[in-house]
Amino acid sequence: MIVIAHVSDTHFDGGPRAAERSGRVLAYLAALPHPVDVVLVTGDIADHGLPHEYEQAAKVLAAVPGALTLPGNHDVRAAYRTGLLGEPAADGPINRTAVVGGVTLALCDSSIPGRDDGRLDDETLDWLRSVLTGTDGPVLVCMHHPPVELRSPFIDSLRLHEAQPLAELVEEFPNVVAVLCGHAHTPAATTFAGRPLLVAPGVASRLRLPWEGEDPPLDYDAAPGLAFHVLDDDLRLTTHYRFLS
Numbered sequence: 691m692i693v694i695a696h697v698s699d700t701h702f703d704g705g706p707r708a709a710e711r712s713g714r715v716l717a718y719l720a721a722l723p724h725p726v727d728v729v730l731v732t733g734d735i736a737d738h739g740l741p742h743e744y745e746q747a748a749k750v751l752a753a754v755p756g757a758l759t760l761p762g763n764h765d766v767r768a769a770y771r772t773g774l775l776g777e778p779a780a781d782g783p784i785n786r787t788a789v790v791g792g793v794t795l796a797l798c799d800s801s802i803p804g805r806d807d808g809r810l811d812d813e814t815l816d817w818l819r820s821v822l823t824g825t826d827g828p829v830l831v832c833m834h835h836p837p838v839e840l841r842s843p844f845i846d847s848l849r850l851h852e853a854q855p856l857a858e859l860v861e862e863f864p865n866v867v868a869v870l871c872g873h874a875h876t877p878a879a880t881t882f883a884g885r886p887l888l889v890a891p892g893v894a895s896r897l898r899l900p901w902e903g904e905d906p907p908l909d910y911d912a913a914p915g916l917a918f919h920v921l922d923d924d925l926r927l928t929t930h931y932r933f934l935s
């Protein structure tokens with residue numbers, strides 16, 4: 691069994707508010723009497739993709755050593771690489787894997803430079819295929835943009851478009867256990883290509899749903915939250931959500 695703490699959309703902007711909200715979540719995780727196996731942050735790490743925002747992010751994320759991150763639409767690849775990964779600046783997609791307790795996390799870059807909606811480009815799809823063919827073990831596909839509509843017109847217009855190639859990959863590989871996303875700033879659970887699709891709440895703000903009144907679409911007073919994904923040895927996935935007021 692592994693436990694993944696899934697955090698998303700920290701939107702570090704150099705100011706005290708983002709640092710406090712993310713710090714609250716990470717302090718909670720750091721103080722757990724039984725540490726989780728891994729902390730995953732699914733994008734929009736920085737608010738404007740600026741170097742000083744990644745500097746702030748790196749400092750706050752250091753509360754949980756080994757946290758895994760992937761980029762979102764608010765991130766900028768070159769600054770993300772230098773600020774969070776200690777790699778030379780480069781503009782190509784940031785795709786990485788991590789193996790935790792025998793489970794492969796495929797961290798996909800669904801961002802499109804200069805845009806807010808998402809897409810997996812050919813390089814990323816080829817990379818994901820190579821990850822899936824390279825293991826018989828369970829795989830969690832992780833990316834910023836949900837590849838389906840969540841019934842929120844605001845966020846649905848900014849979802850991962852052209853999701854069919856990803857759906858075909860997921861259908862081809864039964865070892866894909868689930869897809870984990872952020873971006874929507876709302877805890878949500880649905881399905882994609884017959885697998886669970888689980889969305890972490892946003893740290894920075896919470897999405898207002900159509901029936902809650904969408905003007906404005908984001909609630910900045912709502913408590914930050916996170917998801918815990920528990921993957922049993924028999925590959926049954928259970929998700930719990932927590933909010934930290």
Ligand SMILES: [Fe+2]
Pocket residue numbers: 699701733734762764873874875892
């Ligand atoms: Fe976001």
Ligand SMILES: [Fe+2]
Pocket residue numbers: 734762763764834872873874
């Ligand atoms: Fe986003």
